[in-house]
Structure formats: C-alpha cells, structure tokens
Amino acid sequence: MSHDQNVVMIGIDSADAVSVEGFLPQLPHLRGLAKGGGLRRLRSPAGVMSASVWPTFYTGTPPGEHGYYFPMQWEPESMRLRRASDDWLYREPFWYELSRKGLPVTAFDVQTAFPSRIARGVEITNWGAQSFCELHTNRPDLVKDLLARFGRHPMGPDVPARKTPRRLTAIRRDLLEGARRRGDVSLWLLRQTEWRLFITVFVEVHRAGHNLWPNGTSDGPLPCRGDLFDVYRAVDAEIGRILAELDLERTTVVVFSLHGMGANDAQMHFLPGLMDRLNATFLKTYLPGAPSSPTQRSLMRRLRERVPSEVQELVGRWTPDGIRDWVVSHAMGGGFDWSRTPGFALPTGGEGYIRCSLRGREGEGLLPAGGELHERYLEHLTRECRALRIVESGAALVRDVVFPSADFPGSHSRLLPDVSLRWSGEPPATEIHSAGLGTLRCEPDTGRGGNHWGGGFAIVAGARAGAIQAPADIMDFAALVPHLL
Numbered sequence: 001m002s003h004d005q006n007v008v009m010i011g012i013d014s015a016d017a018v019s020v021e022g023f024l025p026q027l028p029h030l031r032g033l034a035k036g037g038g039l040r041r042l043r044s045p046a047g048v049m050s051a052s053v054w055p056t057f058y059t060g061t062p063p064g065e066h067g068y069y070f071p072m073q074w075e076p077e078s079m080r081l082r083r084a085s086d087d088w089l090y091r092e093p094f095w096y097e098l099s100r101k102g103l104p105v106t107a108f109d110v111q112t113a114f115p116s117r118i119a120r121g122v123e124i125t126n127w128g129a130q131s132f133c134e135l136h137t138n139r140p141d142l143v144k145d146l147l148a149r150f151g152r153h154p155m156g157p158d159v160p161a162r163k164t165p166r167r168l169t170a171i172r173r174d175l176l177e178g179a180r181r182r183g184d185v186s187l188w189l190l191r192q193t194e195w196r197l198f199i200t201v202f203v204e205v206h207r208a209g210h211n212l213w214p215n216g217t218s219d220g221p222l223p224c225r226g227d228l229f230d231v232y233r234a235v236d237a238e239i240g241r242i243l244a245e246l247d248l249e250r251t252t253v254v255v256f257s258l259h260g261m262g263a264n265d266a267q268m269h270f271l272p273g274l275m276d277r278l279n280a281t282f283l284k285t286y287l288p289g290a291p292s293s294p295t296q297r298s299l300m301r302r303l304r305e306r307v308p309s310e311v312q313e314l315v316g317r318w319t320p321d322g323i324r325d326w327v328v329s330h331a332m333g334g335g336f337d338w339s340r341t342p343g344f345a346l347p348t349g350g351e352g353y354i355r356c357s358l359r360g361r362e363g364e365g366l367l368p369a370g371g372e373l374h375e376r377y378l379e380h381l382t383r384e385c386r387a388l389r390i391v392e393s394g395a396a397l398v399r400d401v402v403f404p405s406a407d408f409p410g411s412h413s414r415l416l417p418d419v420s421l422r423w424s425g426e427p428p429a430t431e432i433h434s435a436g437l438g439t440l441r442c443e444p445d446t447g448r449g450g451n452h453w454g455g456g457f458a459i460v461a462g463a464r465a466g467a468i469q470a471p472a473d474i475m476d477f478a479a480l481v482p483h484l485l
C-alpha cells in the first residue's frame with residue numbers, strides 16, 4: 001500500500017439507522033467512528049424499491065437510469081422473467097474510472113455487482129452475498145488462494161420461507177461465523193493487495209434482519225440483546241479489527257448502509273390473487289366483450305401456494321440457482337393469457353410490484369400505452385387497492401400507491417415496475433376485504449420477521465472527515481470518493 005491518501009469503505013448491508021443508534025453504547029468501534037465523524041441519515045429509493053439501492057450507489061445514478069430493481073426482472077420484449085445479468089443490465093461501478101486513472105482498487109463482495117470487468121486492481125463478487133450471481137473475480141489466482149485459506153461463506157442462499165427454531169439457530173451460528181470469516185478475508189486482502197480505495201461489505205446483518213428480527217417489536221429502538229443484536233456486535237468486532245490495520249492519519253473511513261430494516265409489514269402474499277380479482281373486475285367493467293376470469297394458470301404458482309414453506313425452504317437451500325430461477329419465473333411470469341391480462345405481479349422482496357401489459361412495450365401487450373384504457377386501469381387499480389381492509393384489524397392494507405416507472409425517469413425507466421403498493425405498516429395478514437373485490441384469504445409465506453425500509457446512514461471518519469461534507473444521498477458516494485482521493 002502507498003503512503004498517499006486512501007479510502008476504506010465498509011458497507012453493513014441493511015444495518016438500520018435507528019437500530020445502530022440504539023445499539024451504539026454496546027458497539028464500541030462504530031461508536032468511536034460516529035463520535036469522530038457523526039452518523040448521517042441517507043436518502044435513497046429504498047422506500048419504493050429496496051433492491052435498487054446497490055446499483056444506485058455504485059453507479060451514482062437513479063433507478064430510472066440503471067433499470068435494476070430486483071434479481072429476477074421482467075424482460076418486456078420476451079414477456080418473461082429473467083435474472084439480471086451482465087449481458088442485459090450491466091452497469092459499471094464508479095471505481096472503474098478510478099482504476100483507469102491509475103488508482104489501485106480492491107473491492108470485495110459489493111452487493112448486486114456484476115461479474116468483474118476491472119482491468120487494474122482486485123474485484124471479488126459473491127463470495128458470500130445476499131443474492132445475485134456466481135462467485136467471480138478478475139484475479140482467479142488470488143481467489144484460489146482465498147478459498148484454500150478461508151473456504152466459502154457458511155450462510156448459503158436465502159430462501160424466503162418459514163423456518164423451524166432449529167433452522168433459525170443454525171442461521172444465527174452461520175452468520176456469526178460468516179462475519180468472523182469475512183473479517184479474516186478483508187484483513188488478508190488489505191495486506192495482500194495494492195489499493196488506494198478498499199471496499200468490503202458485511203452482508204450478515206441483512207440476513208439476520210430478515211430471519212432473526214425480535215418477535216413483537218415494531219418501530220423504535222431494539223433491545224441490546226438477542227440474536228439480531230449478536231450479529232451486529234459480531235460485525236462491529238470485525239470493523240474494529242479492520243480499523244486496527246489502518247493508518248487513520250492517511251486513511252478516510254466510510255461506514256455506510258444503503259437501507260435499513262424494520263418489523264416486517266409486507267403483504268405481498270396477497271398480490272397474485274389480488275391481481276386475478278383486479279383484472280377480472282376491470283375487464284368486466286371496461287372490456288365487457290373480453291373473456292371473463294383472467295386467472296393466471298400456473299402449475300408452479302399452485303405448487304408454491306400448497307407446498308409447506310418449511311419444505312420449500314429445505315428444497316431451496318439445496319437447489320441450484322438456475323432451477324430456483326426457473327421456478328420463480330414460471331410461478332410468477334407463466335400461465336397468463338395475455339389477451340385478457342392488463343396487469344400482473346412481479347417478484348419482490350416485500351414491496352407490491354405490479355406491471356401493466358402495455359402494447360408497444362410488452363411483446364404481447366394488451367393496453368395501449370398512455371391511452372384511455374391504460375389510465376382507467378391505473379385508476380381502477382389505485383381505487384380498489386386503497387379500499388382494501390385487513391379483516392382482523394379493520395386497518396387499511398395499502399398506505400400509498402406509487403408509480404416507479406414514472407417517478408424515476410431515465411434511459412431504462414421502462415424496465416421498472418409501473419406500480420408499487422406501499423403497505424400500511426400492519427403485520428402480515430391472513431384475510432382482506434373490500435366491497436369491489438370481495439374477500440381474499442392467504443397465509444403469509446416468507447417467514448421474515450424483518451424487512452427492508454429506507455433507514456440507511458453513513459459515518460465518515462479518519463484523515464479527511466473534517467474537510468468534506470458528509471453524503472446526504474446514496475448517489476453522493478460516486479462523487480465523494482474520487483474527491484477524497
């Protein structure tokens with residue numbers, strides 16, 4: 001490593017700002033960094049499209065420009081779901097330009113990064129990531145040594161299904177071990193590689209937030225105890241080991257999270273059945289000559305609705321990525337009669353994503369884009385979704401209806417969901433009702449106690465922390481880091 005000014009970025013994926021602030025008295029290394037540099041909340045698109053945050057961060061552009069919102073996305077021309085890949089949605093991270101200018105970079109496990117194309121430096125993707133692609137690097141020789149020394153991350157794929165208490169105990173164990181092992185790898189890369197910019201991302205808090213969120217909690221600080229706190233504390237310990245390796249007079253440290261976690265309020269389990277009802281009532285009212293009952297006829301959907309979630313979780317853990325993708329694609333994107341399907345649900349980590357089938361955009365689109373039927377469909381969808389009530393509590397199901405493809409303009413906004421239902425904050429329900437759509441019953445099926453929300457943050461400490469303005473938006477890092485260097 002040279003003696004120029006350097007930058008070390010430490011991502012804590014889905015570390016919630018409210019939780020971190022509450023945990024700080026028991027997290028000595030994060031507390032020390034925050035005391036020196038302060039903790040600043042970050043704006044992000046996470047409240048609408050949580051999975052869009054990593055490409056937004058590493059490209060410095062909004063979702064309408066990069067077009068990424070979920071690992072499995074709708075390809076309108078072919079009318080199918082497919083995994084985001086480097087031959088379709090590739091976007092270059094901001095550190096590639098730094099590399100071309102001669103600044104060596106080491107980037108380890110940045111989430112949602114595509115297979116490496118960097119020419120100078122070291123880039124390793126998906127050694128132990130929440131989801132996206134196979135392990136890839138521009139330095140196979142180095143990764144061969146890495147795997148021989150440290151193996152792979154123990155946590156494996158994330159399967160959104162209910163877990164047994166025994167399985168949750170195993171998840172906690174694997175995340176604690178994974179955080180320690182990630183710290184080992186990060187320290188090894190700090191010593192083995194040449195760098196002016198070093199990036200490493202701890203993903204363990206993300207997995208813990210989904211699976212180890214304390215029962216019975218909602219908004220506000222969490223207690224400094226329990227399985228989720230243990231994972232935060234393990235990551236804090238590894239950050240301390242990394243800090244001990246650095247010359248902080250020559251190094252600016254940026255610790256960041258692009259979105260947070262809160263108690264799970266996702267109601268997306270209703271969405272396939274809800275779309276069947278919405279489409280049927282719309283066709284009956286506005287296209288009375290069209291065949292009625294535009295129900296999705298997908299064997300995979302029926303299987304996913306009927307197979308116990310514990311079985312789905314077990315199968316998903318041991319099934320190759322390609323087969324899992326095939327199941328999701330056929331369960332959510334198959335079995336439609338496009339001549340009578342004006343809209344359909346998209347895969348999501350919790351949001352209620354809906355796509356309109358638009359003529360001229362979709363290969364077999366039904367609604368003329370921007371025409372009267374298109375506008376009436378959006379009005380119908382918005383009105384009926386806002387009218388839905390949770391039977392158990394009487395509360396509204398949907399807090400707001402937003403329109404990502406319109407709200408995030410850009411060269412790839414046509415790939416984004418047309419509608420995102422923002423849930424009202426109630427716990428996952430089993431029965432909903434409205435006068436227009438009747439009663440729908442569906443059991444929550446993800447097994448998640450926690451889910452995404454927009455509470456990201458940044459701490460800037462070390463050499464140049466006092467000489468810069470801390471980032472306010474997750475897009476700011478792409479300009480901030482070159483300035484620091």
